[in-house]
Amino acid sequence: MNSSSGKGSMSTAxxxxxxxxxxxxxxxxxxxxxxxxxxDDPTCLMILEKMLRxxxxxxxKCNRAETAxxxxxxxxxxxxxxxxxxxxxxxxGFKLLEHIGLEMDLPVIMMSADDGKHVVMKGVTHGACDYLxxxxxxxxxxxxxxxxxxxxxxEWKDFEQSGSVEEGDRQQKQSEDADYSSSxxxxxxxxxxxxxxxxxxxxxxxxxxxxxxxxxxxxVELHQxxxxxxxxxxxxxxxxxxxxxxxxxxxxxxxxxxxHLQKYRLYLRRLSGVSQHxxxxxxxxxxxxETTFGPLSSLNGLDLQTLAAxxxxxxQSLATLQAAGLGRSTAKSGVPLPLVDQRNIFSxxxxxxxxxxxxxxxxxxxxxxNLLHGIPTTMEPKQLASLHHTAQSIGxxxxxxxxxxxxxxxxxxxxxxxxxxxxxxxxxxxxVGHAPRLPSSMGQPILSNGIAANVSTRNGIPENIRAPGYNxxxxxxxxxxxxxxxxxxxxxxxxPLGSTPGISSLTSRRAFQEEVNSEIKVPSGFMPSYAIFNDxxxxxxxxxxxxxxxxxxxxxQHSNSLQGNLDLTQSVLVQQGFSSRQVNGQSRSAAVVSKxxxxxxxxxxxxIAQNVNQHLDSLLVDNTIRVKSERVAxxxxxxxxxxxxxxxxxxxxxxxxxxxxxxxxxEFAFDGYSMDNIPG
Amino acid sequence: xxxGQMQGRLxxxxxxxxxxxxxxxQFLQLQQLQDESNPDFVVEVVSLFFDDSEKLLNDLTMALDxxxxxxxxxxxxxxxxxxxxxxxxxxxxKNGCIAxxxxxxxxxxxxxxxxxxxxxxxxxxxKNKLEALFRLEQQIVAAGGSIPMxxxxx
Numbered sequence: 001m002n003s004s005s006g007k008g009s010m011s012t013a014x015x016x017x018x019x020x021x022x023x024x025x026x027x028x029x030x031x032x033x034x035x036x037x038x039x040d041d042p043t044c045l046m047i048l049e050k051m052l053r054x055x056x057x058x059x060x061k062c063n064r065a066e067t068a069x070x071x072x073x074x075x076x077x078x079x080x081x082x083x084x085x086x087x088x089x090x091x092x093g094f095k096l097l098e099h100i101g102l103e104m105d106l107p108v109i110m111m112s113a114d115d116g117k118h119v120v121m122k123g124v125t126h127g128a129c130d131y132l133x134x135x136x137x138x139x140x141x142x143x144x145x146x147x148x149x150x151x152x153x154x155e156w157k158d159f160e161q162s163g164s165v166e167e168g169d170r171q172q173k174q175s176e177d178a179d180y181s182s183s184x185x186x187x188x189x190x191x192x193x194x195x196x197x198x199x200x201x202x203x204x205x206x207x208x209x210x211x212x213x214x215x216x217x218x219x220v221e222l223h224q225x226x227x228x229x230x231x232x233x234x235x236x237x238x239x240x241x242x243x244x245x246x247x248x249x250x251x252x253x254x255x256x257x258x259x260h261l262q263k264y265r266l267y268l269r270r271l272s273g274v275s276q277h278x279x280x281x282x283x284x285x286x287x288x289x290e291t292t293f294g295p296l297s298s299l300n301g302l303d304l305q306t307l308a309a310x311x312x313x314x315x316q317s318l319a320t321l322q323a324a325g326l327g328r329s330t331a332k333s334g335v336p337l338p339l340v341d342q343r344n345i346f347s348x349x350x351x352x353x354x355x356x357x358x359x360x361x362x363x364x365x366x367x368x369x370n371l372l373h374g375i376p377t378t379m380e381p382k383q384l385a386s387l388h389h390t391a392q393s394i395g396x397x398x399x400x401x402x403x404x405x406x407x408x409x410x411x412x413x414x415x416x417x418x419x420x421x422x423x424x425x426x427x428x429x430x431x432v433g434h435a436p437r438l439p440s441s442m443g444q445p446i447l448s449n450g451i452a453a454n455v456s457t458r459n460g461i462p463e464n465i466r467a468p469g470y471n472x473x474x475x476x477x478x479x480x481x482x483x484x485x486x487x488x489x490x491x492x493x494x495x496p497l498g499s500t501p502g503i504s505s506l507t508s509r510r511a512f513q514e515e516v517n518s519e520i521k522v523p524s525g526f527m528p529s530y531a532i533f534n535d536x537x538x539x540x541x542x543x544x545x546x547x548x549x550x551x552x553x554x555x556x557q558h559s560n561s562l563q564g565n566l567d568l569t570q571s572v573l574v575q576q577g578f579s580s581r582q583v584n585g586q587s588r589s590a591a592v593v594s595k596x597x598x599x600x601x602x603x604x605x606x607x608i609a610q611n612v613n614q615h616l617d618s619l620l621v622d623n624t625i626r627v628k629s630e631r632v633a634x635x636x637x638x639x640x641x642x643x644x645x646x647x648x649x650x651x652x653x654x655x656x657x658x659x660x661x662x663x664x665x666x667e668f669a670f671d672g673y674s675m676d677n678i679p680g
Numbered sequence: 681x682x683x684g685q686m687q688g689r690l691x692x693x694x695x696x697x698x699x700x701x702x703x704x705x706q707f708l709q710l711q712q713l714q715d716e717s718n719p720d721f722v723v724e725v726v727s728l729f730f731d732d733s734e735k736l737l738n739d740l741t742m743a744l745d746x747x748x749x750x751x752x753x754x755x756x757x758x759x760x761x762x763x764x765x766x767x768x769x770x771x772x773x774k775n776g777c778i779a780x781x782x783x784x785x786x787x788x789x790x791x792x793x794x795x796x797x798x799x800x801x802x803x804x805x806x807k808n809k810l811e812a813l814f815r816l817e818q819q820i821v822a823a824g825g826s827i828p829m830x831x832x833x834x
Contacts, residue, residue, distance in 0.1 A: 043729040043764040050713045050721060087759055113763035135706045135766040138713070 030145030031056035038068040039085040065091035086112035107147040683825030707769030755784040772802040
């Protein structure tokens with residue numbers, strides 16, 4: 001086996017590194033691609049290794065899934081792609097796939113001698129980027145680099161998109177790009193996320209024909225209408241039929257709405273989980289966060305209760321959020337939360353969220369994207385990916401906090417709602433800050449959960465974070481509640497968010513975070529951004545350093561200190577989101593939230609982002625809110641996503657949250673929410 | 681026998697194995713992977729296959745010998761064998777495994793036992809053939825010649 005884990009192990013390491021950080025593909029590429037191949041069959045393993053070497057890839061082989069996971073965890077940035085067998089004695093290949101997606105967010109190719117349609121479909125629904133039938137020919141391996149490139153491009157796109165409202169096109173483009181290339185990929189325009197959603201639906205129904213339903217292009221306007229409808233109904237009650245009625249768009253079917261809703265929920269979850277997309281930072285999230293922050297502290301019992309209930313948002317934070325209403329720019333913690341939301345929003349694959357958010361909640365959000373005024377880092381895609389994201393999100397959050405006011409209020413409610421059901425779901429949803437956002441309930445609850453989780457883990461519980469059952473981090477460090485029903489334990493994703501608003505989690509997080517010392521004052525009640533907070537706490541210093549923004553972020557957070565405000569959470573979220581990525585490594589203890597998610601903290605930030613995305617999808621697939629996205633939080637503390645945009649994810653997560661769009665209840669199998677709402 | 685002749689025999693022998701279905705295109709892939717840096721690649725992989733397969737066949741025999749046959753386990757083993765045999769190009773073994781799996785699904789013990797026999801037979805056959813092939817190659821190399829690349833023109 002070669003040790004291809006080190007980036008620099010190969011002569012083309014530099015090129016691969018360069019390739020990693022940007023869209024630039026070095027000349028030698030794909031030579032030097034670092035592949036991890038897992039198969040219990042020694043014969044196949046040897047053959048594959050030889051074939052991959054012949055393709056000039058750097059190969060590491062491994063005959064056990066557990067070993068592979070360890071390797072991946074130890075070296076988050078050590079691999080570009082994973083190829084795994086489906087049938088393995090110690091762990092099912094799909095399970096490994098999920099773990100990887102959640103924790104590291106690397107592209108994974110499944111392979112098997114089994115070519116049954118059902119199995120291949122499983123690969124798709126679990127988020128594999130391709131499925132190879134054995135015996136594998138070298139020609140099939142020659143092209144695997146495309147999956148790596150595609151994923152990065154998608155991440156970038158998400159990031160970029162979050163920055164502007166027009167992203168819609170990008171998204172489409174993105175998805176289009178993503179669509180073709182992988183044989184197993186479906187042609188979702190939304191890119192993998194969407195695909196996953198579809199698959200999710202399909203998977204549930206076990207009816208592939210459902211995928212064939214006519215695709216509706218969700219334009220910005222349409223999405224905004226959708227979000228408006230959802231917000232009107234409330235996340236809890238947003239059922240496709242009613243949404244359809246409210247939208248009153250001729251030609252739109254309930255099925256279209258249903259699938260879109262699913263995705264949206266995922267997106268929200270992701271946002272809360274861990275702003276997968278770094279780019280999302282600036283968005284609307286911020287505005288919502290602001291409000292949330294403010295209100296957070298007060299947590300009047302606003303929906304926060306619900307949130308709290310869900311574990312996500314500390315009741316207080318919710319209250320505050322609510323109180324802050326849209327008008328309140330709690331500006332507490334400087335917005336971290338909003339950012340998160342934003343991020344979520346953005347991360348939500350499509351501009352939809354953005355729009356939705358922009359419209360409703362984030363009214364302020366429009367500026368979202370660049371709310372980072374204060375933040376030095378500009379969200380340049382590239383840079384953002386790594387630093388900016390974090391910074392931005394932070395900045396955005398700050399910015400938003402002030403502007404949100406209104407939004408947060410909304411978000412809070414949303415969050416609240418989301419929190420509840422979500423509590424389980426996406427741990428990462430980093431709902432924390434967003435409270436209102438809950439939509440990503442996943443994320444948010446996660447925050448709370450995460451925070452709680454983190455806290456718990458820190459306290460010992462965090463592990464649950466996975467499904468961030470959002471521990472209502474509320475006010476007390478009781479974050480641990482994670483409803484995270486997700487089945488999957490969100491590997492690591494559960495952002496150790498501990499960041500649940502201010503709540504003790506923050507503080508506790510700090511404790512955990514040791515490293516982080518995050519001042520993140522986790523808003524005591526608000527944990528929405530569970531993961532985020534954790535990260536924030538932890539990473540703060542670190543992750544944020546990248547962006548400077550982060551640092552400020554922290555500062556603001558701390559200042560807010562436990563106001564229990566979402567602000568912190570938000571910021572925390574943001575930070576967390578980022579930091580979680582980064583921090584994950586740090587807060588290992590604390591971050592337990594997603595356990596796996598954060599474990600990636602080491603620097604798998606980008607991985608996290610990816611994971612989050614991936615995970616979300618895969619998570620959703622299982623209906624468990626696996627909050628993979630939350631994993632983002634895992635992002636290694638070291639760097640917020642050196643390559644990727646952790647921020648982006650965070651932002652998207654934030655955005656999502658902000659949007660307050662009904663947390664994908666259905667999707668995330670949160671405790672409160674069952675997929676029943678999902679259009680059937 | 682001089683090298684040229686040996687090489688001719690090797691080529692003919694190899695061709696016959698393909699014609700008779702013992703080997704398929706995947707085996708060629710393996711041969712193509714062999715190069716100076718890995719001059720014994722094919723032999724190594726095939727040896728690995730032999731060891732692994734024998735273990736699997738033993739496990740299968742034991743599993744089917746149980747009073748309460750665990751078909752899931754049997755299926756898992758067969759699946760594994762199918763994967764590895766297909767990877768090296770042992771076509772007949774692979775086909776035997778496919779049939780075997782069908783009977784596993786039906787949970788038909790009798791048929792499974794028959795399949796197991798069948799697969800074992802095919803396995804030993806191809807093992808013999810390949811070992812003969814390698815011996816031929818060794819002879820050529822020992823005589824100073826080089827192994828001709830197979831061209832599957834047929």
